[in-house]
Amino acid sequence: MATLPLFLNVLAEQQAALERPVDAAPAPLPVPNPTKSFWIDTPGANPLAKEGSEGPLTADADIAIIGSGITGVSAAYHLSRLLAQAGNTERSLKIVILEARDFCSGATGRNGGHLTANFFAEFVAYSALFGVDDARRAIALEQRTVSEIIKLVEEAGKNSELDLVAGGRGHLMFTELEIAAIKADYEAAKAAGIDVSKVEWLTKEQVEKEYGASYPAVRTPGYNIWPLKLVTYLYNLAKEAGVNSSTSALHLHTNTPVTNISEASSSAPRRWNLTTPRGSIAASYVLHATNAYASHLLPHLRGPSGIVPTRGQIIATRASVSESVLTRSAFTGNEGFEYWFPRPVEPGKTEPLVILGGGRESTKPDFELYVADDSAVNPKAGDTLRRFLPAVFPGRYEENREPEMEWSGIMGYTKTGDPFVGPVISPANPDAYKGQYISAGFTGHGMPRTFSCAEAVAQMILADIEGKEWTIPEWLPRHHLTENRLQE
Numbered sequence: 402m403a404t405l406p407l408f409l410n411v412l413a414e415q416q417a418a419l420e421r422p423v424d425a426a427p428a429p430l431p432v433p434n435p436t437k438s439f440w441i442d443t444p445g446a447n448p449l450a451k452e453g454s455e456g457p458l459t460a461d462a463d464i465a466i467i468g469s470g471i472t473g474v475s476a477a478y479h480l481s482r483l484l485a486q487a488g489n490t491e492r493s494l495k496i497v498i499l500e501a502r503d504f505c506s507g508a509t510g511r512n513g514g515h516l517t518a519n520f521f522a523e524f525v526a527y528s529a530l531f532g533v534d535d536a537r538r539a540i541a542l543e544q545r546t547v548s549e550i551i552k553l554v555e556e557a558g559k560n561s562e563l564d565l566v567a568g569g570r571g572h573l574m575f576t577e578l579e580i581a582a583i584k585a586d587y588e589a590a591k592a593a594g595i596d597v598s599k600v601e602w603l604t605k606e607q608v609e610k611e612y613g614a615s616y617p618a619v620r621t622p623g624y625n626i627w628p629l630k631l632v633t634y635l636y637n638l639a640k641e642a643g644v645n646s647s648t649s650a651l652h653l654h655t656n657t658p659v660t661n662i663s664e665a666s667s668s669a670p671r672r673w674n675l676t677t678p679r680g681s682i683a684a685s686y687v688l689h690a691t692n693a694y695a696s697h698l699l700p701h702l703r704g705p706s707g708i709v710p711t712r713g714q715i716i717a718t719r720a721s722v723s724e725s726v727l728t729r730s731a732f733t734g735n736e737g738f739e740y741w742f743p744r745p746v747e748p749g750k751t752e753p754l755v756i757l758g759g760g761r762e763s764t765k766p767d768f769e770l771y772v773a774d775d776s777a778v779n780p781k782a783g784d785t786l787r788r789f790l791p792a793v794f795p796g797r798y799e800e801n802r803e804p805e806m807e808w809s810g811i812m813g814y815t816k817t818g819d820p821f822v823g824p825v826i827s828p829a830n831p832d833a834y835k836g837q838y839i840s841a842g843f844t845g846h847g848m849p850r851t852f853s854c855a856e857a858v859a860q861m862i863l864a865d866i867e868g869k870e871w872t873i874p875e876w877l878p879r880h881h882l883t884e885n886r887l888q889e
Contacts, residue, residue, distance in 0.1 A: 405735075408762045410578050412736040415768045417760075420816050424481040428773055429697040430658050431501045435775045436808035439756065441503070441510040441718045445716045449504040449633055453654035458680045462497040462652070464862060465675055465684035467659050467698070469500035470509035470605040471632050472840050473690030475855035477651055478635045481642035483863055484649045494649045494866075495681065498636075499675070501658035503692075504633045505597040508692055508847065511775070511810025511883055513740050513758045514552060517570045517623030518849050519541035520600055521590035522583070522737075523818075530817065531880045533593050538878040540595055540815035543849040545876050550631070550852055551571070551624060553754045563630045566745065568729030570623030571603070573616045573793065575735055583619060585589060611733065612728060613794045625731055625742050628848065630747060631635040654679075662687060662698055672836045681801060684863050686690065689825065689839040690849070690855070693773060693813035699839070708813045708821070710773035714782040716804035722797045724753050738762050739789060754805065755798075775809045783807060815842040821856045821862060823852035839883065 441447050453459075466473045477496055484494060519540050527536040555566050574580045591597050601620040603611075640651050662675040662812065669681035682715045689695055693710040696703035699866070720727050724746050731742030739759035746753050760782030761769050769779060786807075790798040808860075815821070820842045825834035840858045843850055859875050864871035879885055 405575060405792050405818040406785050407575075407735055408765060409576050410655065411762050411765060412738075414765060416816075418766060418768055418770055419814060420705055421711065422705055423771070425709070425771060428694045428708075428710050430660070430697055431507060431694060431811070432774055432776045433502065435502065435506060436778060437806065438511045438715075438808045438810070439806045440627060441506060441516070446629055447504060447510075447633070448628075449636065449653065449655070451655055452504055453652065454656035457704045458654060458677070458682065459497045459652040460493070460499070460680065460682055461495065461671065462682060462684045463494040463866075464496045464686045464688065465673075465682055466496065466498045466690055467675075468507070468690030468692065469498050469632075469636075469653065469655065470690065470692065470757070470851075471505075471628065471635075472499055472635045472692065472851045472855050473688070474505070474632045474639070475689055475852045476690060476840065476859050477753075478639040479641040479856040479859035479868055480863065481651065482650050482861060483703050495652070496649060497652045497654065497684070499657050499659055499677065499682070500653070500655045502656060504653070504655050505629050507694075508812055509632055510629045511715065511808060512848065513742070513756055514534060514625045514628055514630055514712075514848075515570070515623070515740060515742065516547055516729050516848050517621065517628045517731065518547040520597055520621050521587045524586040524590040524593070524595070524616065524708045527660060528589065528593070531878070535880055536590075537593060537595065538592070538876060540874040542853055542878060545851050546853040547624065550626075550680045551723075554626075554834045555632070559634060559821045563634060564625070564627035564745065566625045566729055566742075568623070568625065568731055568742065569620055570731045570733065571608070571620045572620040573614060573618050573640050573734040575609070575616055578619065579736060587619075602643040610720050612730065613726075613797050616793075620730075623731055624637070685836060685864070688858060689837065689841055692843060693811040693823075695813065695839065695841045695849070697790060697826060699834075701829065705816050708815055709770055711812045711814045711845070712760060712769040712772040712779070712809050713760075713812050713845060714760050714778055714786065714809045715756060715807070715808040717754050717756055718787075718798070718804040720752045720755055720797055721799045723727060723751055727753055727755075727797060730856065734793070735759070735762070741790065757790060759789070759837045770814065773811050775811050778807055778809050812845040813842045814844045817880065818844045819848070819878065819881050820844075820850065820854055821886060822857055822877070822881040826887060828885050828887050829852070853877070
C-alpha cells in the first residue's frame, strides 16, 4: 500500500482553526482575474458570461439578487415558479440579478460537480449540537434537493446536455479512526429512523477488485453534473417564466459588482439603494447570495461567527486507464478533504478526465481560511493533488503527470457547517436590514443544499410581499434560520 501524500485525521484541527477568535476584516469583492476553471473556461460552456454587462442598467426592481451562482439563480427560478403557480396577474414583480464578475464565476462555477445527498454523515455531532430532529432535517434537506434537481433535469430530458452522471459515490476510509467515526454516524442515523437501506459497506478487498484501491469504503447513490450548465438552465427557465407570463420579469447584469447598500429616503418608493460602478439600483428587497463574500456588504458576518472565505483547489487530470476500468463512480476521502470523479469520455479520447479537489490539509495550520483570492493556487495543495490519485489507485494514474487544468475557488465556511438562511439580522441592530435576506455560507457543501435553501428564502420574500406568514418547511433545519444564529 502506497504512502499517502496527506495529513490524516486533521478535521478536528481545521475546526479548531475555524473557531479561533480572529479580528477579521470584511471580505473583499471577488478579484477581477480568477484562475481559469474547467467548468467555466471550456469553450462554449458559459453563453451568459457577459450578459447585461453593457448597455442600460436596470435601475429599479422589486427584488435585487446579488450573486449569479446556484443560490442566486435558484432563488430567481423559485420566485418565477411560485409567482406563476399563484397566478396572481394583479401583481407583477421585477427581479434583477447582479454579478460582480462573469455569470456563475464564483464557487458554483469552480466546484467539483458532486450532486450527492448525505445519508448519515456527521449525524452524531449534529445531533449533539442541535438535536436529533434537526439532524434528521439536515439529511432530509439534502435528499430533497438532489431529488428535486434530478427530477427537473430528467423530466426535461436534459441529462446529456447538463452532463448528469448517475455513478454513485464511494467514501474511502484511510484510517481506523475515520472508520469508527463513520460507523458511529451510521448507527446513530439508523437508530433515529433514517433510511439507510441504500448504504453499502465495502471491504478493502471488494474496493480493490472493483476500483483498484486498497481501502474499505462506504457507498451511497449519487450523481455528478456540470454545475454551470445546470445554473444556466435554471436561469433560462426563470427567464422563460417571466417572458411567458405577466407575473415577473427577470434581468441579469454581469460584471456589475454591488459596492454598497444604503437605506433610501422615507419618501422613496423603494427601501434600498444598491451602488454599482455602472450606477445605482433601487430595490424593495435584497437577497444576498454571495456566499464567501457576504461580509463585504454585511460586515457583521465577518469572522468565525459569520462566514469565512476559504480557498479550495481543483485539478483536471487524465487517467491512464479506460472508463470501463475506472468506472463512473465518484469518491470522497480523508474526512471529505478530497473528492473526485471521472467525467464522461470526450470524443477522440480513450481515458477519462478526472476532476479532483482538495489538498487544503497540506496548508495547515491555516487550511486556506480567510483567503479570498482565486487568482492564484497554493503550491502545497497542488503538490498533494498531483500525488494523491497515483498513490490511492496504483497503475490507474501516471505518476508525475501534470494536470490539464488547475484552478481555485472561494468557499464560504461557517463554524457549524450550516448556511445562514432568512432575513439579514445584525445582533447590534436587529431591524437595520429590513427587506434584506441571505442564503449563504454553505461550507463547501452547496450543491445538495443551495437549491432548497433558495426556495425557502423565495417563499419568505413572497410571503412578506403579500403580507402573509411564512410556514417553515419540515425539511429545513431550524439552525439554518438566521433568527436562530444570533448567539454563535
